[in-house]
Amino acid sequence: MxxxxxxxxxxxxxxxxxxxxxxxxxxxxxxxxxxxxxxxxxxxxxxxxxxxxxxxxxxxxxxxxxxxxxxxxxxxxxxxxxxxxxxxxxxxxxxxxxxxxxxxxxxxxxxxxxxxxxxxxxxxxxxxxxxxxxxxxxxxxxxERVLYEQTVRERERFTDAVLNSLPEAVAVIGYGGAILAVNAAWEQLCVAQRELRALTHDPGHNYLEFCRQAAAAGDATARRALDGITAVMERLLTAFTMEYVCQGREERWYRMDVVPLAGDTERVVVMHRPISRPRCSCSEIPLDGR
Amino acid sequence: MYHSIIVNSFPVVGFACVPGDELYRNGAPMIITDTQRKSLVELIAIAFTRTAASLSTLVGAQVSVGTPKLRVLTLADALADLSEAGRPPDLAVTQRFSGVLAGTSVLALDVQSAGLLVGLLTGESPATRLNEASREVLLEVGTSLLSACVNTLSSVGGARVSFAAPQFYHAAPELLARAVADGAPDLQLGMVMGTTLQVRGHTISARMLIVISLATLDHIARGIAPVAVMQ
Structure with a gap:
């Protein structure tokens, strides 16, 4: 005592x-x-x-x-x-x-x-x-808490570094279309192309809504992207790929891949990367993988 | 605009007024004149400057707190005034005080401002989510600002107050509303102060609320007069 x-x-x-x-x-x-x-x-x-x-x-x-x-x-x-x-x-x-x-x-x-x-x-x-x-x-x-926070921060930094090292523009889209996370290539792509400004990682920006509006205006590529992303989001497809052209001063081809976020039941990862020429316009991988 | 409430069976009218806040007790007006309000704001600004100086030393960067805008409202209106665009504050630091002056003080922030403030104070990138470590920083800074403010009010009334341990409320407006008035039915008025914190070139808005009784306001008002004369 x-x-x-x-x-x-x-x-x-x-x-x-x-x-x-x-x-x-x-x-x-x-x-x-x-x-x-x-x-x-x-x-x-x-x-x-x-x-x-x-x-x-x-x-x-x-x-x-x-x-x-x-x-x-x-x-x-x-x-x-x-x-x-x-x-x-x-x-x-x-x-x-x-x-x-x-x-x-x-x-x-x-x-x-x-x-x-x-x-x-x-x-x-x-x-x-x-x-x-x-x-x-x-x-x-x-x-213990400080060490745990340090570990989480280091892991986040590592994940960010890996994502930002990728040449592909990568975004994680939540159910409903909210843009949850993007990598540096995605931000650069959105900043470089005025029509994609609405896809930067800011609160309220919604990828599906962006596609929906473009589709409603008659954009067939946006309609395909919307359907493909929604199908992967609902886990009707295990992956969706499409190649598309952007008309500007010159014709530029891109490939979009959509895959489920690993270990998640709703969110998807969307990737865009430039390609030299189209090989096929669209491919869908059904649930059974065939 | 007038909002009427009944306190202890006599009518009380509180309103955000310029040039003076008037509260009627037993039919007789109890007035915070414009001069008294200015004196009070000036004293609180001095207290904030001291707090900002301490924070500057602590974080190694210039921190300044803007001159507050002060209004005296009924408690219900004051709580509503804490809301931004009809949305209750995301989080709040509260601290009860007792003595000749008694009440509860509240610092309210939205979650984005809070994350930015923590990031600026710690020299890290703005926190997108408030973990326990961030909440502790807000608790520390909030307590410093709130007690500086209450100490100023108590000093003009020549009284000493005791403080309880500060509490943190996150996304719980009902709990916050209950906390500021629960168990103290005489706490019917709110002194609402809008202010800003400037850290590393950024400005963050914050709202403070001091919930007090009519008797406490009366005590403060009587204490301000000599101060105003001295100035």
């Missing part, structure tokens, strides 16, 4: 002495899976819980009675002491991991190159009546 606990008792509001408050303090000191620091107004440590003992290397005996700033001089260097001063004025502060990385240097708890334990911290005033008599700091270890 933290030997300072009894000294905190006078700060508790006047309530029947049923031992409940003492039980809460004991839980904070010994059981909770978070770091808990309680200080007085001079920021001298009054409670340093078992979780902090395990992760800081400081025992209760080594820290109780000492000022936080002397235990961790970097709190001053990093300006964290100003948050504590603000808390002593009655304010509550949240210190996010993304902006601060950590509150106090604690041993890493996750594999990887994080260096120190990544923390999310809340600092609040400890009050007795209207008076602020100290501070309470709660520290959460978010290292």
């Amino acid at each position: 933290n030997r300072e606990l009894t000294q905190l008792e006078p700060a508790a509001p006047a309530r029947p002495a049923d031992g409940f408050d003492q039980a809460i303090l004991q839980w904070l000191a010994g059981t909770t899976n978070q770091g808990v620091i309680i200080t007085d107004r001079q920021l001298r440590v009054r409670l340093w819980n078992a979780w902090l003992e395990a992760h800081s290397g400081f025992t209760v005996d080594e820290v109780v009675g000492r000022e936080l700033q002397s235990l961790f001089p970097e709190l001053v260097r990093r300006g964290i002491d100003s948050y504590y001063r603000s808390v002593l004025q009655g304010n509550v502060h949240v210190l996010s991991q993304r902006l601060h990385r950590y509150l106090i240097p604690l041993a890493p708890t996750a594999d990887g190159d994080l260096g120190v334990m990544r923390q999310h911290a809340s600092i609040a005033p400890l009050t007795a009546g209207d008076a602020v008599v100290g501070t309470v700091t709660i520290i959460q270890d978010v290292s």
Whole structure:
């Protein structure tokens, strides 16, 4: 048990002495899976819980009675002491991991190159009546989450890099036609050709609607594309391919491939790439693959 | 435009007004004059400037907060005013405060602005979805802005307030509406502040709401007068 606990008792509001408050303090000191620091107004440590003992290397005996700033001089260097001063004025502060990385240097708890334990911290005033008599700091270890986010970001970067390396213009289309993701070649194609501006990756842009409008205006190629994409989307076909010509200053031929997004039941991948000359106008691969 | 509500059996009329916000209690007008409003806005702007300076140091880039536009409305109108084009805010940071001044403060953002703000503050590309790490950043920044604002109001009233732990609401307008008034039927008024945050050359709009009681507004109004004279 933290030997300072009894000294905190006078700060508790006047309530029947049923031992409940003492039980809460004991839980904070010994059981909770978070770091808990309680200080007085001079920021001298009054409670340093078992979780902090395990992760800081400081025992209760080594820290109780000492000022936080002397235990961790970097709190001053990093300006964290100003948050504590603000808390002593009655304010509550949240210190996010993304902006601060950590509150106090604690041993890493996750594999990887994080260096120190990544923390999310809340600092609040400890009050007795209207008076602020100290501070309470709660520290959460978010290292595992940070590592997971790093892994996801790296995977996304890798996927983007692969997609952006492809010469084909690639887009992922959601059910209903919304353009969910595109690669660099797709963006370049849409920017280069004014009539395709509506297919850039912006909210509200809809590939099927684009084809539908062109088909309604009498564009037979758009009608074929619409039917093919819809058939793959509804999983009536396992793939759809068509070759088509774009009339401009010069005639340019393209091939469009539509395949289901792997592991997905609705979304499709649409690819366009330039070809030198047409081989066949259209092909459909039925569900049985024949 | 006037919106009438009944509070404690006497009529209260709240409206967004220029030059003064008038709230009637027992038939007698309680007025926030234009001068008082300007003083209040000026004080809040100073508090925001301090908060922006702290954020600038923290993120290593210039952060500034625009001078807020302040209106005093009934709570229902104030909550409606948080909506953009009839759509409730995607997310909000709230914090209750108590003491001589009591109420709830709210920072409301749409999800795109929130993602952009987090990206700009962390120096990363704008977040397209708000994960827990992003929500924590918004909680930190929101708490700083809200407490700066409430501290300003409490300082003009010469009172001290205590703050509860901030809460985060995401795509839950009903929970947010309940949170700002639940358990405190006297909280009938909302001070709505539209403001902007400028970070790394981008401007992000945000709305703040301070939900208070008539008594709190009265306290603030009485406190502003000497400040206005001093200025």
